[in-house]
Amino acid sequence: MNQQHEESSSARRVQFCSLYAGQVMQNQDGIWQQDYAQDQFLTCLSTQQIFQKVDQSLQGIQDEAIWMQALRKLRARLMLRWIWQDCNALTDVPQLTRELSDFADACVIAAKDFARPALVKKHGEPIGENGQVQDLIVLAMGKHGAQELNLSSDIDLIFSFDENGESNGRKCIDVQQFCILWGQKIIYLLDHITADGFVFRVDMRLRPWGNGSALAMSHAALEKYLIQHGREWERYAWIKARAITGGEVGQDLIRMSRPFVFRKYVDYTxxxxxxxxxxxxxxxxxxxxxxxxxxxxxxxxxxxxxxxxxxxxxxxxxxxxxxxxxxxxxxxxxxxxxxxxxxxxxxxxxxxxxxxxxxxxxxxxxxxxxxxxxxxxxxxxxxxxxxxxxxxxxxxxxxxxxxxxxxxxxxxxxxERIQEVDQPDDSLDNEDLKNYLDAQAYQHVEQFWQSNAVQRLPSTALKRLKQFWPHLIKAILNAQQPQTALMRLLPLIESILRRSVYIVMLMESRGALQRLVKMAEVSPWICEELAHYPVLLDEFLSMDFELPHRSDLENALRQQLLRLTSDDVEDIMRVLRLFKKSNVLAVAASDVLAESPLMRVSDVLTDIAEITVKAALHLSYQMVAQRHGYPVNMQGERCSLDQLDFTVIGYGKVGGIELGYGSDLDLVFIHQYQEQTETDGKKSISGLEFAMRVAQKFMSLMTTQTLDGRVYDVDTRLRPNGDAGLLVCSLRAFEHYQLQNAWLWEHQALVRARSIAGDTALCQAFEQLRCRILTQKRNENEVRAEVLNMRQKMKDHLGSSAEQKKHGVFHLKHDTGGIVDIEFMAQYAVLAWSGTNPDLAHYSDNVRILEDAAKAGCLPSNDATALTQAYLRERAESHRLALANQSLQVNAADWQDTREVVYKLWQRLIDPNANVVLGGK
Known part of the structure; x- marks a missing residue:
């Protein structure tokens, strides 16, 4: 056996010597003899073993030249081993490339650790704006990133760091310069050729802008580059990106890059x-x-x-x-x-x-x-x-x-992938549209092609438009309403002419153009949103037309805001706007194409609003606290980011979980601070002023008008004393106002109120107060009179005119038998009956209020069911009309039966003396 082993080993050695350069063998002969004699070449190495070899070789070395020599000798020794194993079939490709990549990882980490102390001694620790010591994030790209290194590969690296800031030493420099010096030293330690050779050739050309850019850039700068300037070939390069230092922050950076590399939809672009x-x-x-x-x-x-x-x-x-x-x-x-x-x-x-x-x-x-x-x-x-x-x-x-x-x-x-794209009939041109368009509509087509926007297009973009046009015509001619679809899509096409990548998306994405045409037939509102904000087309192409779950929405917004600092106000507003608009568009698409249920649509629209409000509140609180410190709450405790003692109350549609597509948000702000006690920051302010600034900053984030629109329109007039009152008040002041000064209509509004963001304890305290206010015992006749009076005022101001009614017009929301009548009956039920049936004050949405009224025996179950069905039918139609950009004034004759159901119950509950003739028959 020993003789056979010796003969086999000798054969391997001869074969190895015939392969590998003799000069290297001579230089490393002592190492060769030692490892060969110990049969070290017969076994493969684990990741842990490779890191141990690097650590052992460098242990205790402080001198740079000796450190570089030791690592280069280890590299030569391991190369002998790997080449021996490879040429003698003692390893395979995946094992060998993994070991080589592990060695590269270990060398980079060792060089990074060796380079740091000298920099810290000279410049101090690099401190980010978040107060945390910054680490150098090293990304491995290419074969190194994929753990597929060759025997003589160079290593492609990118250097990054989490946040900008400054070092805290005597010779203070910014974090970026610190990381640049750090990266330069790593390159020198590994790449520099000495008498013992090199460790790895280091290539930095895959970083943003290549050799013409800074050697290291922040996470935020890297993300901005990928979003705004990342090129198609870089998507291929970033497939293999891997963080080898930086811990969880490094992994966050990789996660940030994934949407740039991998689009959520089948990426026909x-x-x-x-x-x-x-x-x-x-x-x-x-x-x-x-x-x-x-x-x-x-x-x-x-x-x-x-x-x-x-x-x-x-x-x-x-x-x-x-x-x-x-x-x-x-x-x-x-x-x-x-x-x-x-x-x-x-x-x-x-x-x-x-x-x-x-x-x-x-x-x-x-x-x-x-x-x-x-x-x-x-x-x-x-x-x-x-x-x-x-x-x-x-x-x-x-x-x-x-x-x-x-x-x-x-x-x-x-x-085969290229041929998957549908090829339209090349003979299709504008002449084919003449049979489907009237003269005026066809004139719009001719004007489009003669417009300055088309005439001034770069040649590449014009070529893409001409390639796309037959696809568009084919899709439109297959539509039920070709003229409607075309006239609504032309402004969208014009808005994306100079973003010709979107033209490519629509031309090559199977089914996307057909879906867009179908949505154009149903909803001009969707077309207008896409025309105003073409970036939403990215989201449109990624939609699976299933309504998103709340947890997915929360995670999506959290990830988008994760890398932004409180100083990035414009970027924060952009993220909030895009989050809201893209997800509302997704709901609308699901509504139109998948015919999602009304209640589920409203739930998701409300979820989108709540998640946006919560994010804006936390950001506003953080911005004010960073500048002025934290206030003191009513228990004498300092507040924090985890304990805001501030809440946002949603009224109306958002409070009732019944948001529509164009709904604004009725909001009230409540705090729980000691109003006269100062905050603990350098620029201290009173607790009341702190609360006011949080509310003002929140309003700014949500309502500032930009080229991309605003996040939401916000109405705060339902706060105590309306426009004359403070923008924010304490819970105690809110309680006093509601119990001592509020009109009944304000309690009526409180029926559809609930806390939607803020401190958990304060939200619970508000809910308890709301129930206490609503469950006060009231005189039913007085409630009935007040509700009837308020309803009549709304009809006079918002309902259809006598002339419109004469011509058979019915306003779905404000006329007799409409949505508001049903809402008022639900609110009446809470105010009149919850004094003896407190469960009626639990929910803020009309459907569950009506269900609870029936359960409590206050309302016959068949009446509650009839009202609920009428309410859902009218709301569903209002959603459809909102998508179609149409008025809520409809043909009264089509709604006669529904209105009669509502009106009869109105007479029975609210106004026995009512005598309204419902027109339409």
Missing amino acids: AFAAMREMKSMIEKEVARRQIDDDVKLGAGGIREIEFIVQVFQLLYGGSKLELQDRQCLVAMQHLMNDQLISMQAYEELKDAYLFLRRVEHAIQALQDQQTQNLPIDEQLRQRLIYALNFASWDEFITQLNQRREKVSFYFSHLIQ
Whole structure:
């Protein structure tokens, strides 16, 4: 056995020596003899073992030159081991590339740790605006990021940090400059060539703007770059991005980049870039005549990686398993998801592993980063020995067979994706529209093509528009109302002419254009929103037309706000606006295309508003507290970000969980501070002034008008004393006003009130106070008279005129038998009966109030059911009309039966003497 082992080891050594450069062997002969004698070359290394070897080699070294020497000698020693194992088939490609990548990780981390103390001694700790010590986040890109490093790969890195700020030493510098110096030292420690060679060549060109930009940038700056300037090829590069330092902050940065790389929808916008990149690869092969390059040549490694990455970009947003960084893992997921056949997977996998082994053998010859097959006969012999081939011809035959299969799949798999795009009839043109449009509408089409907006388009954008137009005509001609759809879509098309990527989206996304045309037929409001804010088209293409869940909405907004500081006010408002508008658009699309239930639609619209209000409140509180410190609450405790002692009360539609598409928010602000006690900041203010500033900042975030519109219109007139009262009041003042000074109509409004944001304890205290106010025993006749009086005032001011009624007009909301009548009856039930039936004051929405009135025996169940059905029917129609941008004045004859149901109950409950003739029959 020992003799056999010696013979086997000797054979391996001969083969290894024939492969690897003799000079390196001579330089490391002592190391070679030691490791070989101990059989160290027979076993693979775990990640932990590699990190231990790096730590042990550098332990206790303070001198920079000695440190660099020790790491370079360890690198040579490990390279001997890896090449020995590779050429003797003692490892495989995934294991070898993982070990190489682990070593790179360990070296980068070691260099980062070694470089830091000298910088801190000179400049102090780098402190961010959040008061936290900043770490250098190192992102590994390319093969390093995917843990697929070659034997002689360089490593592609990007340096970042969490927040801007300054160091706290005598020679103070900003955090960015500190991190730039830190990164420069890391590069020097690893890349600099000494008598012992180098550790890794470091390439920083994948950072934003490449070599022309700062070596390190903040998380926020990196995110802004990707959103505003990220190019299509960078999406391919960022597929493999991996944070190797920075802990959870580093992982946050990677999570931030995912929406840039992977779109939530099947990303047909990648088609244009796919065509261009595929053509570029093919032209480069032909131009450079690099057929001998096993990576870049035809049928090489790059083509396999490109196939996988194309599928990842197309489907990775919806199929999360495709976001894996490693080529072979992602390829297996493609097969599992039936995006490629099992045969394609097996043949591409075989070619990839073969080509990577060839690549390693080439690089082992002279420790150079090359993938070119050698020309020299001696080098060729050494290569085929390592790869276990009898002759060069046998090797080339095997190589070419695999490259031919890769070239086949590179051509056909990509082309199949491109051919998925529907191709419209090329003969379709404007003449086809004449049969469907009247003269005036067709004139609009001609004016569109003759407009300055079209005439001044760059050639590329104009070409895309002309390619898209037949697709648009085809979709419109298939619509039930072609003229309506076209006239509503033209302003949208005009608004995105210079954002021609959206034209590509609509042209190449299967079904998206058809959905847009259908929505245009139903809702001009949706078209107007998209025309005003074209960025919403991104969201439109990602919609699955299922109503979003509240937890998903909360997580989405939290992630978007996570990287913004309180100073980024404009960006905060932009995020809040986009969150609200995109999600309301998603609800509208679900409403139109999926016919979602009314109650569920209102619930989600209300969720969107509540989540936005909560975020705006916390941001407003944080902004004021940073400037003025925290106030003292009524218990004598200092408040904090976790204990606001401030709440926002929603009234009306948001309070009643019945928001519509164009609803504003009726809000009241309540605090629980000691109003005269000063805050604890350097610029201290009274507790009352603190509360006022929080409310004012909140109003600014929510209602400031910008080019993107505003988040919500907010009405605060339902606060105590209305416009004459303070914008915010204490809970005690609110209680005193409601019990001593409020009119009955204000208690009526309180029926549809509930706390929607703020401190939990204060929200509960408000709910208890609300129930106490509403459940006071009242004289039913007095309540009836007050409700009737208020209802008549609303009819006089907001209902249809006598002339309109004469012509058969019915206002769904304000006329007799409309929505307000039902709302007033529900409010009457609470005010008149909750003194003896307190459960009636529990809910703020009309449907559940009517249900509870029936359960309590205050209202016959058949009456409650009839009112509820009438209410839901009228509200559903109001939603439909809002989407259609139409008035709530409808044909009275169509609503006669519903109105009679409501009116008879109104007579019975509120006004027995009513004598209104319901027109329409």
